[in-house]
Amino acid sequence: MPMEKTFNAAEAEPRITAMWEEKNAFAAGANKSRDDSFCVMIPPPNVTGALHMGHAFNNTLQDILTRWHRMRGFDTLWQPGTDHAGIATQMVTEREMAAKGEPSRREMGREAFLERVWQQKIKSRGTIIGQLKRLGASCDWSREAFTMSGAPNAPEGEEGNFHDAVIKVFVDLYNKGLIYRGKRLVNWDPHFETAISDLEVENIEMPGHMWHFKYPLAGGETYDYVEKDAEGNVTLRETRDYISIATTRPETMLGDGAVAVHPSDERYAPIVGKLCEIPVGPKEHRRLIPIITDEYPDPSFGSGAVKITGAHDFNDYAVAKRGNIPCYRLMDTQGNLRTDGAPYAESAMIAQEVARGERTLTEAEIDALNLVPDDLRGLHRFKRPEDNKPQARERVVEQITAEGLAVMIPAPPTTPRPGLDPGPLAEPGAAASDEVPGQARDGVAMVPYVEAKPIMQPFGDRSKVVIEPMLTDQWFVDTAKIVEPALEAVRNGTTKIIPESGEKVYFHWLENIEPWCISRQLWWGHQIPVWYATAPEDFDAYREKLEWVRNQGSAYDGKEPERFAGLKVVRHEVCASTESEALKKLARKLPAGTKLKLAYNNLVSRENDELGGFGIENTGAWVVFVSRDPDVLDTWFSSGLWPLGTLGWPEQTPELQRYFPTSVLVTGQDILFFWVARMMMMQLAVVDQVPFHTVYLHGLVRDAKGKKMSKSLGNVIDPLEIIDEYGADALRFTNAAMASLGGVLKLDTARIAGYRNFTTKLWNACRFAEMNGVWEGHSTQSAPPDATATANRWIIGETVRTLHEVDAALAEYRFDQAADTLYKFVWGKVCDWYVEFAKPLFDGDSAAETRATMGWVLDHCMILLHPIMPFITEELWETTGKRVAPLTLTDWPNLPETLIDAPSMREMTWVTGLIDAIRSARAQMHVPAGLKVTLLRIGLDDTARAACDRNAGLIARLARIETVTDAETVPKGALTIAAEGGTFAIPLEGLIDIAEEKARLEKTLAKLEKDLAGLRARLSNPKFVASAKEEVVEETRGKLAQGEEEAATLSAALARLAELL
RNA sequence: GGGUGAUUAGCUCAGUGGUAGAGCGCUUCGUUCACAUCGAAGAUGUCAGCGGUUCAAAUCCGUUAUCACCCA
Structure with missing residues (x-):
């Protein structure tokens, strides 16, 4: 049955996928012909997730590498699997439970809930795996792993030993003293009621307020407050009985442990060491806190004095630790002000004794103190959209202002305040007595000083609620103790990160590493293997x-x-x-x-x-x-063991022996810290080996304009819709073409369409071959035919060149260069020229040789394109010849440089150059496309003449030449074409416009002369000849000589035209 | 504020020292039998600005501007 005009991707892709699966084509070690191994670990997608463009891009690159190595005979494994994604999966499950009216997590209890999440996992898992298969991912699906396989509560079918690996590592690190439990300030998510890592926090600038309050000095003390300008001149001097502080979070004042000023700040020097009063809470139990010095406050920012709330702010926490200031926790797990513990009066008294230094408390005793005034207990930290009443923040501001302890400033004139602002202006001519009584026209109104300004607020990347820094008991990995080998491995090149800029970022982060909080107050995950007994x-x-x-x-x-x-x-x-x-x-x-x-x-x-x-x-x-x-472990703790765990560790499996350390990790630069750095630290800490030798980092896939894809912007491109419309191959080729090192990934559907057209082009070249009997009796040949025709020898040489360029590009992870090389070869060389050359050859003596050559060349197009476009190439492979194996298990060619025949390459370059020149001259002179013309050859040298003779048929056909004749001179009224080794002319007397031809030649000559001037200038500079490389000088001389020859031809032609005018 | 990167044709991007390229778009012409998801031809650039190194700079160095991302 003859081939269709286009490739039907929608029909063929599922069929080909099924065939690959049936042949077990992606099993570890498939097509192995050597001992070297090649292993890629898939970055495990969330088990409840769906394929997005980032996955599509990332997995295309992994698949290209995997298929390329498999075809080259490496012992290849692409390890697939999914991540249990603690917080995300728990969230997805709870959402679905709520939608279906099932009991809540707390109602059903932990054990039942975990069973429910496992069901969710089993249900969702197929989604993303199926989507990866649609992309053509050649993973060894029989080895699909899961980061919670083998957990104690895992249902049937979820066996495996990943859980063992996670627990073993925790126990080992614990025993080595690298994991500890401690009370630390962590990022607390009040929605999920769990700690999260600082990497899971997004800092977003939001409109906010800065309030300015007075903290009265204890016992009514006063001091001289003096402000000076840069020259030291006094600009303000007044007696104050308070210290002024600025805050964006008034509700945390309740937990203040001190007020800090910079040691160099002279304004507050007189009161350092004294006590001041927190201006909120019942008057009779106001807490007094010390005024201390610390490097943290910026004297030029706000009043220069900072309130220190160690339990609810990271900077304050550091100050508190340095100054031994107690950290009072104010909130519960949901971000409400605490209701537990003793009444305020009692707690405040204890805190008071601490502040005076009369008493010390243990950490646990401090945590038990609830310093929230009774009337504020149970309120949320601030008013949310769903609250219809003021909450803690609003109440605190209200109380302080009511007491007159807000800093006051003159009211800005634009804010009308009834009762205080001047009334409407009197009508012209009206008497002063007409003014509304009771309105002050000239009095300066004072208002609380509240600055409206953008502030950075931390949000949970999953919950989207404001993160509350909170003092809680958590488990930590003492990363400082395991970071050094991870740094050293990259420094000494054991692991290479590309692009290189990734290494800088890696060093910067690891050199300033913070302890890693690994406990999460979730139910879904690996439960921490620690037991307690109080005795x-x-x-x-x-x-x-x-x-x-x-x-x-x-x-x-x-x-x-x-x-x-x-x-x-x-x-x-x-x-x-x-x-x-x-x-x-x-x-x-x-x-x-x-x-x-x-x-x-x-x-x-x-x-x-x-x-x-x-x-x-x-x-x-x-x-x-x-x-x-x-508690359960942070998801990244388990995915940090992905390379070891998927290969069966802690058991010493054969796979572990063969594939570990793995070869390449392909992942987004956004998870360099989350995952890559942690994998490095963990595998090195556990087995003293790097997890992979190369890390390939890529950016985020954006839309055509460079914007992040987001649902709210509506610019999300769904890879599955793209596959439906253009086919997986077009999407994959686009991904490869975008993948320049460190490049920005802007995805434009116009570009995808362009590469879909490319697949059609390849398809039709094979269809042309079919129509000309190329595939009759064709079978795969590794060596090219022993061709004699220059065109055949040339295309064989071009094929070999392309192979070498593709190999070199892929070896350097330049997917874009590999794609570009193949595009130019298949379209620009094979389709544009070789197929055209073949047409006359099929009618001549070299027909058989040409059929064999075309079959071999197209086979190699399929092979070389297969890693990037597996579907269409596999389909062509199956339909065009007798094959011993599917293309995916066919050996990658190994063609020696000697197959590139230099004289043939030179000759065909000359021929195509001549054809281009004739076509260009014809088109510019409006010679009708259908008109066959005579070509005159004038003064050709032997090489040019021989090349012209040998390829006369091709030239005639492609340049639409009737006859080729030798002539002594260019006749009058002819088109002149300058070529290397001689001049060509097309006599067209009466058909062409002499003035137009003159203009064309002048333009060409002018451009040429400009280039020649530059070349002459360089060559006449003695320093250039002396310092430039020999080849460069030679090349420049060659260019000049050739250009001068061409210029002479053009000048002569112009001179002849001048005679006609 | 700190870090990383970017700025090249209308758009999206290649181009790591030898005088600028591709795809898409645009203009003109063309359905002669692989392909109109096509073919032929053409136009288009102070390589962000300034300064430096060099025989030679889009490329190396410094600086300014703008933008993006990451971290505070």
Whole structure:
């Protein structure tokens, strides 16, 4: 059946995908013919996600590398899989549960909820995997991995050992002292009620306010406040009984621990070390806080004095740590002001004693203090759209202002305030008494000083709510201790990051690395393998008291606290891979015979580990209750082990031996820190080997104008719609062509359409071959035919050249250059010239040789294009000849340089140059396209004459020449064409406009002369001849000589034309 | 504020020292049998500005401007 006019991608793609799967074509090691391995780890997409343009781009590049290596016989593995994506998946599942009216997460409890998320995972997983297959991704799908496979609650079909790897690494790092638990300020997401990493926070500039308040000095003290200008002249001097501070978050004032000023700030020098009053809360219990010095406040910003709220601001936290200032937590997990603990009066008194230095508290005691005034407890930190009443921030501002402790400034004239502003101007001629009584026309009104200004606010990248810095207990990786090998591996080139700028960014981040908070207060994820038990420090002393209590019967007399005073409890903490191991470890820390019991459903809440408990059974045996840390690990902790975990580690699998360390990681530069740097640190910490040798970083795919694609802008391009419309090959070729190192990725559908046309072009070249019997009896040949015709020898040479260029480009990850080279070869050489040359050749003596050559050349087009455009090339491969294997498992060619025949290459360059020149002259002189003309040859040298003779048929056909004749001179009224080695002319007396021909020649000559002037100038500069490279000088001389020859021809032609005018 | 990068044809981008290219778009012509998702021809640039290094700069260095992204 003859070929259709175009390739039907929609029909062919699923069929070809099925064929590849059926042949198991992408299995690890398929088409292996050498020992070198090549392994790519897919950046695991979120299991509940859908394919977007970034994935399409990223996976196209991985697939090109994978297919190229597989065809070259490497032992190749492209490892696929998905990520459990803790917060995102939990969010997606909860959203769907809400939409379906299912019970909420808290209602169903942790265990049931986890089962529900697993269902969601199983349901969604196929979506993105199927979409990757539509793109043509040649992953070994039989090895599909998941970052939570093998977790204790995983359902059937979700076996695997990724969980083992994650837990083993946690335990190992814990045992090495590289993981610790501590109270730290973290980014808290009040929506998801979990800590998140600083990388998951987006700082966005929002309109905000800066309030200015007075903190009165304790005991009514006063000082001289003096402001000076740059020259030291006093510009303001007044006596103040307060210090003025500016804040964008008034609600956090309740937790202030100090006011800080810069040590060099002379304005406040008199009051440093004194106490001032937080101007909010019940008057009788106002807290006093010290005025301290620290380098952090900027004297030129605001008043130069900064309130320090260590528990709710990262900068303040650092100041508090330096100055040993207590950090008072004000909010609960949802961002509401706390309602727990003792009443305000009691808490404030304790805080007061601390501020005066009369008392010290432990971290836990400080955390238990609730310094929120009773009337503000339970309010949200600030008014949200859904709140219909003022919340904490608004109430605090209101209270301070009411008390007259807001800094006041003259009212700006544009703000009308009824009762204070002047009334309407009196009518002309009216008497002064006509003014409205009670309105002050000239009095200066004062208003609270509130600056409206843009402020940077942190938002959760998933929840989109304002992140609250919060002091909480979290787990951390002590990254500073494991960062050095990761830095060294890139410094010494063991791992290379391209483009190189990525290395700079990598160094910069790792050299300033912060501890990594790895605990999340979520349910979906790897639960932290740490168990706690609270037990007496001295069991015997405790037993005595407990037995005494038992002998008393059940009646408590209210004196327990005193009776047990002096008896200490200890919280034991063990880290282990399994629960039974944990219990064994705990047992060793306790007296023999102690019974350990899992106290309660250990999947419930974070508070559990604080409860603990122990007692004595009737038998007299000790019972100690054990709980497991309820937190889960940051998703990036598990994906940080992706290279090891997917290859079966901690088991020593054959795959681990063969493919680790892996070859290349292709990923977006936006997750260099999230993932790449952490993988480096973790694999090095765990197995002392880098995870990959090369990291290829690319940018974000943007729209044609360079804007980020976003749903709200409506400029999202869906890769699946593109595949439907243009075919996967067109999208893939576009992706490859965009992939210049460090380039911006602007995706334009016009460009995709252009490359779809390219696939059609290739298709039709093969169709032309079919019509001319090229494929009859054709079978794959690795060596080119032994051709004699120059055109055939030439295209074989061009094919070899293209192969070498594509190999060189791909070796350097220049996907754009590989694509460009292939485009130019297939369209610009094969279709534009070779197919045209073949037409006359098919009618002559070299017909058989030409058929063989064309078959070989087109086979190589398919092979070389296959990594970029797998579908159409596979389809052509199947339909055009007898093949031993699908194209995807066909060997990549290895063609020696010797197949490039230099004389043929030179000759065809000359022929195509001549044809171009004739066509150009004809078109510019309006010679009718259909008119066949005579071509005169004047003064040709031997080379030119021979080339012309050998290729007369091609030239005649493509330049539309009737006959070729030799002549002594160019006749009058002819077109003159200058060529290397002689002159050509087309006699057209009467057909052409002499003036127009003169203008054409003059224009050509002028351009030529300009170039020649430059060449002459360079050659006449002795310094150029002396310092430039020999080849450059030679090349310049050659250009000049050739240009001068051409100029002479043109001048002669112009002289002849002059005779006619 | 710190870091990284960009600025080349109308648009989107290549081009790491030898006098500027591609695709798309545009203009003119053309359906002769692979392809109109096509063919032939053509026009288009102070390579962001300024200064420097060099025989030679889009390319290297400095600086300014504008833009983008990342981190504070």
